Amino acid sequence: MKRSPALVPLLIVAAALVLALGPFVLPPFYVRVGQLMVYSAGLAVAWAILGGFAGYASFGHAAFIGVGAFAAGLVENQFSALAPGLLLALGLAVGGGACAVLSAAVAYPILRLRGTFFSIAMLGVCHVCAEVNNNVDFFQGSMGINFPPLAPASMDPADFFFWLYLAAGTIVMLIAWLIWRSRFGAGLLSIREDEDTARMLGVPTERYKRLAFVISAVLTGLLGVIYAHALGYITTDSVYRDDTNLNLIVFSLLGGMGTLFGPVIGAFLLVFITQVILGRLLDFHLFATGLLLVLLVLGAPGGVLGVVRGWRVRRRAATAPAE
């Protein structure tokens, strides 16, 4: 099956435009669920640029949500006289910049680790950032930071942030697609398959890994800045969350690890399951996530897309001998 190269981005933009109609037709509760879905999908794709494409599954990406959000908040509060739009632009620039600096500094040593050791070391990085943020008074982590309201007075903030997340998520998705089809993306996939062989064949693995890490971190940080504005008030605990660290892996695992659309499918599904189907059963969330994880690892390690691919292969195998 051959696709024209422009089809995928057109599909992404079309899907985003359809989703953008959501707030006009959906009741407010579902707009909130939609917000969480789109935000999670954006994060999942940003995570997957490193975790899915290159196979470096980070267990500490909440570090970048937190660093981005706090950097933006600290600077925005110094310039609170600016117009809301400018303020958001400033916040995004500062938050993204902080994540770029942090990730570039961490990338060199930490990307020498592989597999589970990288995952756990990233968890360590996340906890160090969180504890420092919480305990050093300058960062105001335990006291919390207020963010100025962004939404225009004529608009419901829930709708406004839904569209903002959607725009950001679409951009992240397009960036991921650009990487996916580029030489850089092919290099990342070769790192996932066999890093040593890739290196032997002349793929600049170190440079590619570091670049993917920084891109992934910056995109995560930008989404974190928007998230902080949507919350309006953040403390350390509300941005450096271990359940975010976990969910980012589960999204990709559920949708299909190392695919372009898998993380989006996984994020939509998981948020829908936990928020809508299990919405009344808060006591049950941990158990449900754990059970899902166990079933996925044992039953469908390729996720939803893996299952679909399995069906296709089997159907083709079933029809082939008849010809």
Place this chain on the structure above:
Amino acid sequence: MSLVVQTLADGLVLGGIYALAAVGFSLIFGVLHVINLSHGILVLIGAYLALVTSQALGVDPLLTIPAVMAVLFGAGYAYQRLLIQRAVDRSPLGSMLLTFGVALMLQNIMIWVFSPDMKSITPSYAFASFSVAGITFDAVRVSALAASLVLLLCLALLLKFSPLGRVIRATAQQTLAAQLCGVNVKHVYALTFAVSAAFAGAAGIVIGVILPFSPADEALWTMNAFVVVVLGGVGSPAGALLGGLLLGIVNTLTAQYVGPSFPNVTMFLLLVLLLLVRPNGLLGNAFSASR
């Protein structure tokens, strides 16, 4: 001066207990190459079992150790045979996520059964203490330390001299060669898991005696075990002891001289730095797989 010595002594006592809590994690990693993220849960199960049985029977919590170890031995064997064995040969991330899923489920069940509140086991001698050369020791902590050192010694002897220990060590060194010599590797994997679950349970009792605990603590004990193993090296009680003592000293020193909320920072910094600088651990056997 005496404050320094007191801090070091407290650190050593705490470290002995960290070592016991980590030795099972180390064994599983050394033999099965699985990072068992449900290790902290096994520790807590031990603590809760001891709480329930010592209250029901009115006996000293440390006396429940053999019974709790037996229960967890069986549970660990079944857990490995039924669940983990199916993911052992897949990617390391797969088995790690599997154990994490189990940890989440068990944590949720614990919250239902025991409530999310802090619990503690209080033996009759809870507030007794004695002092040697101006340094104070709590009777509880010392008996907990003694229990954990005895258990570590038992495990070391078991691994070194018993037929089971020999088979476990052989499997850890060369799985394929062990298999060729007639070792039933699946059975050995399950036995290893059972042994480390039993020791995790024993550690839980010792921990329960000296510290309050709640279902949310499981992540802390898993991370502690990970740091201890990274510090000391994989698969041996001696490595776990060294790593545990170091972690205990580092924790009490930072709590005393930097600030009570900083042990976590130093612990994770230590973890990241050691993984980078010396991934083999200080005693230096395995963990070469990290590169």
